[in-house]
Amino acid sequence: MGWIIGIGFVVILILLIVIAVFIITTYNQLVKARNKVKNSFAQIDAQLQRRFDLLPNLEETVERFASHEKKILQNVAAARSGYMSTNVAKEKLAMNNQLTSTLKSLFVLSEHYPELKANTNFVKLQEELSETEDKVTFARQFYNDAVTIYNNKLQMFPANMVAGMFGFHEEELFNVVEEVREAPQLFDDNDLTDEERERYPLKCPHCMGVLDGTRNCPYCGARVV
Known part of the structure; x- marks a missing residue:
């Protein structure tokens, strides 16, 4: 009888060890995937910071030639303020999308202001903003890939049980805003x-x-x- 109890104890001990190894391994994999998401966003954030750092100069230039376009200038300022006031990735991405939409409208409106459109500083800022946006787009692909892999791990059984135990949560993909389909109205x-x-x-x-x-x-x- 004693040996049966002994075997049962060993079996239970082995099961507990297997479960513990599984939990530890799965937890480490989830942490690794989450860290990759954070690192991928850091690459985006560096480019976004560069992009938003260009805005004060852009606002000053537009103010010189089209100061009555108050709504556009207010939207640019609001996006910059919103971005600078948060450390939440989701909110930063939302502010970037808001800025992208506003800049598209601004560049369309610039067609109505020859002096602004021909201004050397404005042209340079357009080029720098466009170049930065290209870099953001490139980094976004890696970020979305990392988020997809991470979210898949959280959704699949039995890893989802470990994720629930330790409070892992899904991350959102970085979706871009739609192109401006209509020219914005002048002031x-x-x-x-x-x-x-x-x-x-x-x-x-x-x-x-x-x-x-x-x-x-x-x-x-x-x-x-």
Whole structure:
């Protein structure tokens, strides 16, 4: 009888050791996968930081030539402020998407301001922002791959049990915003003071004639608003 109890004890001990080894191994694999996600995001964050560091110069340049585009400038400032005020990856990515959408609108609007479009500093900033965005896109691919592998581990049995025990949670993919499909509206002339209206007359992008507030240019007849 004693030897039966002894065998049972050994079997239970072996099972406990196997379970412990499984838990430790799975935990370490999950930590490794999570660290890879963090490292991949750090690569993105470095490029995002560079991108947002360019914004004060961009805002100053746009202010010189199109200061009445208040909404665009406010959106750029809001995205920069939101990014700088958080350390949460999800929120940083959201601010980057907001900035991307705003910059697309800004660059479309710049077509209506020849002086701004031709400004050397503005052109350089466009190139630097575009280059940084390309680097973000490249880093995003590695980040999303790391997130997918990590999330798959969390969802598969029996690793999901270990993940639940130690509080591992899924990470979100870095999804990009859709392209701007329509050109943004120019500023509303009614929002300007008389002084601003005189200083910054709205011009036709086709013939550069000063507009009179109607939807068609009084000089070339082009529809502009």
